[in-house]
Amino acid sequence: MTEAEIIELIDSSLAEEFELDREDMVPSANLYTDLELDSLDTVDMVIVLEGAFEFKIREEEAVRAIRTLEDIHRFVITKIEQNN
Numbered sequence: 001m002t003e004a005e006i007i008e009l010i011d012s013s014l015a016e017e018f019e020l021d022r023e024d025m026v027p028s029a030n031l032y033t034d035l036e037l038d039s040l041d042t043v044d045m046v047i048v049l050e051g052a053f054e055f056k057i058r059e060e061e062a063v064r065a066i067r068t069l070e071d072i073h074r075f076v077i078t079k080i081e082q083n084n
Contacts, residue, residue: 006080007073013052014026014072016033027070035069042066049076053073 001009011025020035037045042079046057053076057063066072 001075001082003077006077009052010049010072010076011069012047014045014069025069027068027073029069030067031069031072032034032067045072054059055079 015022029035
C-alpha cells in the first residue's frame, strides 16, 4: 500500500465515521478545533484506524500527541513501516 493509499483510507474512514466534509480534511486540519472532534472521539478514532489497518494501537503517549490530520497520517504510515 502506497502512502497516498494509506492517507486516502485514513481520510475516508474518518470522514465516514465522524460525518466530516472531505473538503475540510486537509493535512493541517486540527482534529479538535477545525474538525470539532472531542476526547471521546479519539477513542473511536483509534478503533476505526485499528479496523481499517488491522493492527493494535497501544502507544497512548503517541495518540495523545496527535493534533492534526497529518499527525494521524504520519503515525499510521510509521506504524505500517514498523510492522513490515
